[in-house]
Amino acid sequence: MTHAGWGGGPGWFLLIPLFWIILLIVLFAVFSRRWRHGWADHPGGWQAPAARAEGTLAERFAQGDIDEVEYRARLEVLRANRPDRR
Structure with a gap:
């Protein structure tokens, strides 16, 4: 006599939660690695x-587009106008 439903016994019942647990572990591993290294390290990341x-x-x-004098002058302007400067 067969049972109505899945008919596979209790083994099938355990596979669904196991699938979700594995999926959550994989997602956590991927996103925690990006978070630890910072999004700026990745192409298209925040900076x-x-x-x-x-x-x-x-x-x-x-690349030689600007000389050292112009580089230092522009760098000084950028750093002087930095919004996070206190």
Whole structure:
């Protein structure tokens, strides 16, 4: 005589919670790694506007687009007008 329903016994009942537990562990591992390393480390991640501006300025100086005098002058202006400066 067979039972109505799934007919697989109690084993199938345990697989659904096990699936969700494994899924939550995987999601936690992925997002906690990104959180620990900071979103700025990843492409498209968040970065403070002042840090982006200084990075762009440093890249232009490294490529030779601007000379050292202009680099230092612009860097001083960026740092003087930084909103988080107290």
